[in-house]
């Protein structure tokens with residue numbers, strides 16, 4: 001179901017895409033992240049409206065790897081198909097184009113999220129219909145959010161957790177290493193700093209590896225009152241997740257285990273999880289994600305709208321998605337680069353107040369891109385390099401997997 005809108009004969013005249021890179025400091029169990037990459041798109045229409053959107057690289061796990069250059073090149077390909085189309089026509093065809101491209105090895109979800117957001121932004125501005133209404137409804141004007149605590153020194157992790165709680169956040173996501181000695185100390189510092197009121201979810205990103213190891217480590221954290229464990233085992237180990245679910249007290253949330261919409265049914269049938277985390281760029285088009293969330297709820301599972309550390313554009317898009325859904329089971333996870341690192345490319349960054357982010361009023365996705373900032377973080381040289389790096393990537397995709405493993409190590 002979507003809200004009625006009228007965009008007349010307005011057509012897409014051009015689509016611009018940018019790669020931006022933002023310096024960050026993020027520690028995960030898999031290693032350090034020193035910069036985040038973002039695909040920003042602008043859709044220009046014949047009436048002079050500009051729609052903006054954002055996606056972050058996300059490939060189908062187990063099928064292909066991806067990076068920002070691949071996402072950028074794919075975006076250029078898809079943009080060619082949309083150019084000249086009427087806005088409502090482009091909106092209807094984009095999910096189908098996504099499905100068609102999913103068969104190819106250079107697929108990445110990011111361009112579809114970025115392009116659909118930009119399309120909806122333009123349609124909302126042009127028709128005077130709220131963004132959330134176009135995708136399905138307008139059920140709230142503010143969205144509760146959760147706070148993420150990345151790995152680090154226990155004192156620093158506790159300080160971050162406390163900072164979120166002081167902002168009124170009631171749901172904390174704490175990254176864990178999957179190592180009992182380290183995680184127990186971190187959790188002690190965090191509970192000492194925030195008390196037992198905030199709900200704590202731990203995210204292992206698959207680090208526990210085996211069911212027994214997970215049972216041991218999770219039960220060991222019992223006194224810190226962990227409500228949810230996110231992705232304790234590897235993404236493909238649904239049998240392991242089902243066995244683990246029967247043995248531990250916290251609920252199990254899967255994140256990486258969702259790679260294509262049809263995974264939802266498999267996860268539900270296996271009884272592998274209680275909750276599915278819908279990472280923003282994971283299923284591409286917001287309309288595809290929204291439909292997948294409906295299916296999740298119909299199958300008796302809970303859902304959360306996840307995060308990828310995005311700019312204000314991505315934050316706003318996911319607030320709009322949350323606004324379009326009648327009942328949210330959990331707060332939104334995406335609070336954006338501004339709240340975490342004080343950096344953004346929009347002139348009206350979205351801020352957390354009393355545990356909520358207010359959905360911007362008016363039409364469009366709700367944020368304005370500041371050209372100066374976009375240029376500052378824009379990877380100009382990378383745009384020149386993108387076709388070369390993409391070609392190298394496509395070549396690499398043809399290697400047998402044993403050679404790929406060696407190349408990845410290098």
Ligand SMILES: [Mg+2]
Nearest residue numbers: 203230231255
């Ligand atoms: Mg996760």
